[in-house]
Amino acid sequence: MWPMRSALLLAGFVAPVVRGLSPRTEIADSYDFVVIGGGQAGLVLGGRLAEDTNHTVLVLESGGNGDDYRDRIDTPAYSYFDSLWTTPLNWAFYTVAQSNVNNREIYWPRGKVLGGSSAINGLYMTRPGENEINAWKSILGDMDGADNWSWDSFYSAMKKSETFSPPTDDVKSQADITWDSSTHGSDGPIHASYPGFTFDQVGQWSEACESIGIPISDDMYGGSNWGAEVSTSCINPSNWTRSYSRTGYLDPLPDRGNYDVLANAHVTRILFESSSNLTANAVEYTSDDGKTRNTVNVTKEVILAAGSVGSPAVLLHSGVGPKDVLSDAGVDLVYELPGVGQHLQDHFSATLKYTTNAETAGSTFYDNGSERNNPLFLTYIDSAIAYVNASKIYGNELTTQYETILSKMNDSIPKSTYEDTVIAGYKAIYNTTAQIFNSPTGLIELLFMNSDGNGDIGVTAALQHPYSHGRIYINSSNPVDYPVIDPGYLGNSIDTEILINGLKLARTLATTSPLSTNLTGETKPGDSCQSDSDWSDFIRSAASTEFHPSSSCAMLPKDLGGVVDANLRVYGLKNVRVADASVPPISLSTHLMASTYGVAEIAAGIVRGFWNGEDSKDEIAFSGSESLSNVTGTTAGSKASSTGASGKGVKHNGVEVLKVKRRMVIWGICIGVAVGFL
Template sequence: MSAKIEDVANQFFDFVILGGGTAGLTLAARLSEDPARTVLVLEGGAAHIDVPDISRPASYGSHFANTNYSYEYKVSKQEFAGGRELVWQRGKGLGGSSGINFLCWLKPSREDIDAFGALGNPGWSWENYQRRMQNIEGFSAPSEDAKQNVNLKFDTIGKDGPLKLQFPNKIDEAEQHIQQASLILFTTGGIRWMLTYEHRLSSTTASTLRHTQSMSGDPQGFFFAPVSHDQKSQRSYSTTAFYVPNKDRENLSVLVNASVRKVHTATSPESNLIATGVEFEYEGNVYDVNARKEVIISSGALGSPHILELSGIGSKDVLEKAGVPMKLDLPGVGENVQEHIMVGLSWELKDDVQFDTLDILRDPETYAKHLELHKTVEGVFTTGVTSFGFVTLDQLTSRSLEIYKSMEDIVAKLDPKTTPPGLLEQYKLLLERYKPGSTNPGLEFISFPGLMSFPNPPEAGKRYITLLVAVNHPWSRGTIHATSNDPSKLPEIDPHYFEQGVDLTLLLELAKRAREVANTSPMKEMIVNELNPGPKVQTDEELSGWIKETFGTVWHTSSSCSMLPKDKGGVVDHTLKVHGTINLRVVDLSVVPLHVGTHTQSTVYGIADQAADIILGRC
């Protein structure tokens, strides 16, 4: 690595970045472009560079519960989900969660990004976001054969950036059948299709279709999306894109296995806090490092609020209970937490279906065979989760007006005396997303090539297909707070799942619609029977009960350090500077004020890129 403890302890750096994950390494690369600026990154995990378990795609979930590669955060018992106790995993090591994610590359809607600005943050807009993506994306167009299946307009995705993106070498015909079934089912609801399947459909049906473009701010429809693979089918993530190419810069230092304990601060004559340095632990000893210009927290939506509170910045009540002396009363820290929720439905495939799902890797001999195949860029480890559908409430269900009115009731019943600051403004924007006629989709279908559902286990030798359904514009709000002044004790996480019952209603309608897709040709000809939830689960009450027992997170937690005005519950301003401080910023997904309606990898990179220009005075 570029730094040893003697290079860091008690030394001075212009910028000290807390976290070497998706945002942290992106930001470090940008800030260190000028050799006159010194940059230090402190990362709590190991380097994991060129480790096959990380670099090999399609190893989904294999890093979870492995303490070398992930942190395990236990979630509080969920009052509105039958007392469920979930676990949230986050990447541990350089690259952070970009090193253990499912590699999906999707972009939010234009409205989702413009909402940042609408909530009081000038300079945050879809146009700026798209410019950021040109700095990040290094897309390689698919082969001519693949273009027949993936007919997106490639002029709206960047080609020269360091993060390598591509479509998998092979998109199975079975995946195409699943999308075709979705198309046929949803076309009558006015869904716009993103692929050229006209040759498979009647001319009447085909004439109703309009092509759209998932990379230009309009993700509505069904489509195949790129993945963060390079051309050798290795994971492309913040380590390979932003650290490795720049690791020999003399002004860039990265210290791994260095766990941040707190930020040191002083008080300015104007009574604002000044970040002066950082206390961290390395190999059992505690050290300090000094910051000449800024300290930047990039520890994710779970880690960043925790570091702020350990540093004495947060709600007075929370800090008192945790035994942390208060430096700055900032009640928004750890509040407004938002998370995408999903549940999986799975079907057994017929024996004659030609589809190598990930289930075949349960056999040790087959697993070993595909490890070898991956060396020649073949086999199931080169595949990706690429098949997606995004629909509006109108398109999802005939109950849309009834459900929308229940959302209006939520807003109408808000008590001004007890409602968290800024929540009303967020809810008004949510109503816009769900209102009749909206074209902003936040309800998602994901085709997963294998079993990813509960509670019924797989049968040896069988293959499965899973439709994951997700609510990406949730109404419930959670919290993440320190409970102790001991930095090794993880924060208490309470997402308040289903506190707003409409989130459960949306997930129920999605699950019912997924069953309809499975019962539509040509998907229905591929399957034997439903494994999960199974034929015994039929009524809305039974299906809702199954959802509460088996739903999970999408690992897209946001908003715990929301970019909002202070009087609206904000933690950082539009420059990502912590309210009440002179030189302390937060740069990661925690600053998103209202959650975006899609997978978040691209948004984190975009936030980091814009943060660099803000810090350097370029915007």
Template sequence: MHSPFARVLLTSLTCILTLGPQAFAFNHHRLDSRAMINPTLQDSYDFVIVGGGLAGLVLASRLTEDSSTTVLVLEAGGTGEDVANTINHPGLAYYAGILGNPEHDWQWTSVPQPNAKNRVMNWPGRLLGGSSSANGLYIVRPSSVEVDAWQSLISGLDGADNWTSEKFFAAMDKSETFTPPSAEIQATGNIQYAARSRGSSGPLHVSYPGYLPEIVGKWTNTLSNIGIPVNSDPAGGNAGGAYVTTSAINPTNWTRSYSKTAYIDPYYRPNLHILTDSQVTRVIFSGTKATAVEYGQDRKTVNVGKEAIICGGPVGSPATLMRSGVGPKDVLDAAGVPVVVELPGVGQHLQDHLASQIIFGTNDETAGSVHANADDPRSTSDVFLSYVNSAIAYASSSELVGDVESYKNDILSQLDAGLASVPSTDSTVLAGYKAVYEVAANKLITSSSGQVELLLALTGTSAGSQTISVQAALQRPFSHGRLYINSSNPFDPPVIDPNYLAHPSDLVVLREGLKLARSIGMTEPMNASVTTEISPGANVTTDEQWNEFILNDFHTEYHPSCSCSMLPKDQGGVVDAHLKVYGLDNVRVIDSSVFPIEWAAHMMAPTYGLAEQAADMIKAQYSSTGSGSSSSPSPSSSSSSRPSAAHPSAVPTSISLIISSLFLPLILAHLFL
């Protein structure tokens, strides 16, 4: 007869061997994910990733699918564990916020902007997961015509075929698992969608919030009545028109789905180390080969085995390159940084979305009114806090100005004015500006892609009153700015000069967008929800009055890009079509800074697609030298990011092997009792 201990042990081991690693997935995830963040570092890693934002964490996850590949992520911000509840509940991130807190925010500002009454703009963020940990959740894809325009700019480069619209949309599909809205939410928001255009097995949860104000259901009909068509398939290659867009939300528990919870937390990877609170100060070179990365106040170094991959975003990536001696020679000389590679385009071509808004009073329920009512039990519920706006539209040139051909010709006639506003005299940067300008004028202005985004904002109040805001945001700026360093001290903030509204057409387009925004509040069925126009007020009617209002009111949508543009080197390009930095042997930049044109879209979906495609390219390059890849990550099922039982690779079979090896002697002993 077996002892009670032996019987319990045999039963437990039978469960282990039958169920496999899934039986222990949750507990081992919680222990092991903590172990890989802020570990004791190795001397060297195959890939050192500079920046643990959206793109950096996607790359870290995908590259370490190959257990023989070692990856270190160096992130200047914290883990976010201290504000996890705020991050996970999107409404809290919006209303309470984590930005503005120096623990989680660089608190960068632009230089005073002459075309904004010398106002400065905040450019926030510093946290593991990057902007995906604190943004408004919008998963909005660009149109295929925009991706095709991007590819046309790099058509002469080796590897340009990696960036066709077909491959780019497939990469965005790969990043996500789409869940349709509930029947109640679909009816409330009058939502249309096409599941065939969405991903079904990616790490990122994409769905709709669990709460919608009823006023959202008026959006698409109102837009249709002002001539902007309803789009039932905005993810399928044409993002123009009006719709209720998807959010990066986990519909099983209404928590934020972002790069950390989607790509990192579910997977125990002993070959992946993440070091937070560790700002990279520079990449160290031997000739043109990156050999180490320096980080932290005490300037520690870690060696680079294969590549240094810079994922610092539109601000951090060009700043890191320049601090490492790669960039415009005049900037580096003035900052006292020795030149490793002269690359005039670093920090140039900087573009951003600008927005202003019409604020209407309303007596209808809004998210802002629910949140402001502490007696409403919904105001603190997970379902309510899953909502951070969702109704948008992208207005084309024809919907803004009518005569598209005349508008295009006007834009082309102002090319010289645009060139004069470029904050560089370098001939290659000017050539790049001209190339981007002409592609935008000839291919994008005449298309159905958006020139202005219209966004219904229901989260605000004004002087204690319930409000509806309709924002209008310029999507295709012809004003390009720059970012640069003015000191050799890597802890000094970079200089951010977006050069807002330097090109005269940008103000015209934003003004026409605001006129459309006003018309929305005056058109059925939305007008039934409007009591008055609070701002700018009905007395603003002339173009001069509109202009004055915009210059005092406009703000950034927090969508900067293009500061390390993928363009030919003789057009001020920073990276080639393989995302490798010109002139360097083993450094890539992979984040939204490499897009050469500003998308008519929010930046999150295309950046996920970029990182997915980049990971495949890197793995393909090194697979020929014996580095393979394993199965893809799958979506987690909750905010605790438990591995999906449908994908046992989420927790390695090594756990089962370890357990088996530990207990095998006991099993054998039991058999002979």
């Protein structure tokens, strides 16, 4: 932890979070809508659906409320220097051994708290490009609802979630930041801004990129996501705190009696009425590691928002998924849907390390640097990036490389399944990804890492459109056991080739002035790494996730191994939808926060429109400009209903209900270790 003196200084900038709490012991036995997952997408859905006061809404979150760690959540720099990865707020998943990376099991941190990974991540707020969103839509063909996923619709949804603020004059000048306010939102729940403190070397990033032919982006938020920039981050500049789905979509809500949130409630399965048209009528959950199970009834819909790991796992434990997976796990088949958990994609990355004569964020924090006691220092976050497209990486070899990609499709069909529809879907995604290769959209992301704990500087290269796919599956009928994560990293040799070229470009950038003036030597992998074979060895030994898994409940036609249609309905289930990062059928060239907020906003509009008989996507009641300081200390107001849709309260074992910011939020007291998903 940082010195008390710094804590006291920071307190002058960060608005206090007052938690007025009053306990009760009952929740409803029935709700119109039950949202599974109170993470990034789930709190968007819960808040938006509850705007229709004639509907009752319950959000079930496996993790806790995070209040015991709120200072560490709120302080941007603590995502590096006092990381929540070592706390109960992290699922701390691992993949199975990956055969193409020296049989390493790759660490997958995911948020286990209200707000999900938006509460513990690196705060990058970037957006995908128009080319790739339209490519997503093209896979859907003439499917009903496909227009929801056009660029115009998706762009509008992302802007809707956002309130943009420009940097301070000092940070703008020092970091060489450019922006276009017209491409950003102005009154959404999530703040997109810049830290209140930066370093000179951050301002050298874009100039060095331009020197090697990577253009400086005037603004990559309006659909042209390529070039170099200092990106926006999810920071509320009114108090320099993290802006995440809880602070945006939960804490500031007005008085409502139709909305409950139950934390420490791990969903074990969805229950269905027995009929040919399967209808979910209840959700089962546990608050004590499976020792006891409770059910809550559903009158309208269940919406899965448990993330790329959790959403397919809940479906599988509910008996919905590939027949062989369910049989091997000992779960009774309810509906055979081969695509559940398939098509998993992730950004794979590796980092070059350099010693430096400059003061970095890491050396400032750990070595008591000159700005250590500047309270604004703790607002710093790494945000200098560049999205580099294939034409820059391959130049005159672009056409040859494209043909090579197409020729290798059949070499890497996932071995995890021989189901024809899933294989057809893999080929469709592969061909679509290859078409994006030919566009200006970023193929590799380069990131400037100024916060290493030993004071080094890193330059990371991250693959954005992998041709290798994996899957999420279960090997146990116990729903509190972790699912199996197999991303299939580097199963297609094209991914290794692209990442090698990205790392070579990263080295060129690091040795280019003015960035190179502060770098005194490469320590990882070191000067001995020269040949493609050397680079391949380095990748196998050092590459890891960029923390952006997606596509495990892919929106595709059913005959392509899809899980949801364009209206987010799970095939074969009358009233179950999925709305989170597991839905995009292709990996997107971006950090996933903005796109996930976009998915959730569109989903809320689809659901509200269906039940209200109209398009409700533009009916926004949140005041995104309302900061935490505006609602601090407000605890009065009407109680939330304890009866929900049924008019009858049910007491649950070990449940405590707390009222936060005028709305009932329920924290289940978990006995033992609660296990669940983001």
